Amino acid sequence: MLSKASVRQFSSSAASAYKVTVLGAAGGIGQPLSLLMKLNHKVTNLALYDLRLGKGVATDLSHIPTNSTVEGFGPDNDGLAKALKDADVVLIPAGVPRKPGMTRDDLFNTNASIVRDLAKAAAVSAPNAALLIISNPVNSTVPIVSEVLKEKGVYNPKKLFGVTTLDVLRSSRFLSEVVGTNPTTETVTVVGGHSGVTIVPLLSQTKHKDLPKDKYEALVHRIQFGGDEVVKAKDGAGSATLSMAQAGARMAGSVLKGLAGETDITEPTYIDNPLFKSEGVDFFSTRVTLGPEGVKEVHPLGNLSTAEQEMIATAKETLKKNIKKGVDFVKANP
Ligand SMILES: NC(=O)C1=CN([C@@H]2O[C@H](COP(=O)(O)OP(=O)(O)OC[C@H]3O[C@@H](n4cnc5c(N)ncnc54)[C@H](O)[C@@H]3O)[C@@H](O)[C@H]2O)C=CC1
Ligand SMILES: O=C([O-])CC(=O)C(=O)O
Numbered sequence: 561m562l563s564k565a566s567v568r569q570f571s572s573s574a575a576s577a578y579k580v581t582v583l584g585a586a587g588g589i590g591q592p593l594s595l596l597m598k599l600n601h602k603v604t605n606l607a608l609y610d611l612r613l614g615k616g617v618a619t620d621l622s623h624i625p626t627n628s629t630v631e632g633f634g635p636d637n638d639g640l641a642k643a644l645k646d647a648d649v650v651l652i653p654a655g656v657p658r659k660p661g662m663t664r665d666d667l668f669n670t671n672a673s674i675v676r677d678l679a680k681a682a683a684v685s686a687p688n689a690a691l692l693i694i695s696n697p698v699n700s701t702v703p704i705v706s707e708v709l710k711e712k713g714v715y716n717p718k719k720l721f722g723v724t725t726l727d728v729l730r731s732s733r734f735l736s737e738v739v740g741t742n743p744t745t746e747t748v749t750v751v752g753g754h755s756g757v758t759i760v761p762l763l764s765q766t767k768h769k770d771l772p773k774d775k776y777e778a779l780v781h782r783i784q785f786g787g788d789e790v791v792k793a794k795d796g797a798g799s800a801t802l803s804m805a806q807a808g809a810r811m812a813g814s815v816l817k818g819l820a821g822e823t824d825i826t827e828p829t830y831i832d833n834p835l836f837k838s839e840g841v842d843f844f845s846t847r848v849t850l851g852p853e854g855v856k857e858v859h860p861l862g863n864l865s866t867a868e869q870e871m872i873a874t875a876k877e878t879l880k881k882n883i884k885k886g887v888d889f890v891k892a893n894p
Pocket of ligand 1: 585588609653671694695696726727798799800801
């Protein structure tokens with residue numbers, strides 16, 4: 561059998577044979593995300609793990625005639641380790657979603673230990689993989705994964721990503737609704753984190769920087785609290801799943817393009833970021849260029865309006881607390 565390296569060498573689409581693993585693959589996000597990864601031609605091996613139904617979802621997707629094999633795993637027979645073994649990219653949407661009235665931080669008590677344990681398994685079975693964390697609260701779960709990987713001696717800050725892409729999608733969509741344009745032509749950089757006031761859309765860097773104050777403030781609020789709209793509309797049955805699957809697939813697609821050596825692939829994402837480390841903010845989302853080793857370049861924020869500078873100052877204060885909570889959790893519960 562050809563090794564992955566030889567498949568890459570011989571394939572006409574060189575450097576496009578990748579194993580992608582989804583942890584939490586049978587959930588509201590996991591199922592459509594796994595479908596979208598099945599449709600990504602760079603993926604040759606898709607491994608789906610969940611506490612329940614992992615094998616069922618995998619069998620279902622395996623009938624789609626794209627160039628990946630699909631394997632499903634549950635917790636029996638060392639399923640988690642097998643799902644992770646030699647993965648290039650690991651997507652983690654495992655954990656509980658919000659109900660109306662909850663903040664993302666209210667999910668911490670349940671999701672922190674789920675993410676910690678999955679990170680421990682990834683550290684052992686997929687130490688070189690790019691890890692894309694979707695489970696909330698992202699502002700804290702990404703520092704949790706980082707601490708676990710540090711403890712295991714396999715931390716590579718270039719390959720750990722908090723998925724904030726849904727904020728980017730919402731920004732394009734909501735902005736286009738305000739200004740009456742085609743959303744596919746609107747690109748907005750969103751920085752900070754992934755909850756409420758930590759979500760900072762840099763609208764001054766778009767061509768719509770002169771929105772009237774009331775429209776601007778309403779738009780920023782809608783982007784920051786877009787998740788609440790879905791939680792409310794689903795009325796107790798969860799949060800965004802389909803738009804999140806699209807967002808996760810876009811981010812994973814970009815990471816895969818970077819790994820494959822495609823150039824000029826950029827996404828805003830929540831990473832171990834040098835930008836505000838001197839102020840004690842170790843993780844921050846900025847626009848990042850992706851490459852064969854993961855993060856290739858972290859871009860500066862660029863010119864900011866006064867309103868954006870104020871939002872970033874607020875975001876940093878909340879992020880410091882969210883990050884500390886994640887780090888302290890792993891220290892107290894290794
Ligand atoms: N980053 C973002 O922008 C977004 C993040 N989310 C978050 O994604 C997470 C998942 O949301 P949904 O898919 O709607 O929830 P869900 O409840 O529909 O699915 C979660 C899945 O995780 C599985 N799971 C739980 N513990 C596990 C473990 N230890 N190992 C493997 N699988 C496990 C469950 O069996 C379930 O299938 C939530 O924390 C939610 O807040 C949701 C939307 C956007
Ligand atoms: O709002 C939630 O809890 C889920 C989420 O992160 C989002 O939709 O942005």
